[in-house]
Amino acid sequence: MEKFHRECQRWKFRCEQTQIPSTPTLEIMLLSLPEDLYPNVAMCFYLLLAMPVSAASAERLFRALRRLKTYLRSTMTTERMS
Secondary structure, X not given: OHHHHHHHHXXXXXXXXXXXXXXXXXXXXXXXXXXXXXXXXXXXXXXXXXOOOOHHHHHHHHHHHHHHHHHHXXXXXXXXXX
16 A cells, blocks of 8 residues: 555656646546556556446346346346246
């Protein structure tokens, strides 16, 4: 944890020293990030980019899967059950 904290401090200092736009996106930050120097910060950025923006997209996915499973269960014949 201490290593991650120091890495974040170094990354913050680097951002303050370089000419990164004032409101960068995560993509811009990730492109300007040397991953070999900041592997933990890069992993956090990748995780943040992979997370859904809102819970609604995840809810829609689960709702669609529930409908699909209900349809498959209701159309299951005795041949398919065995």
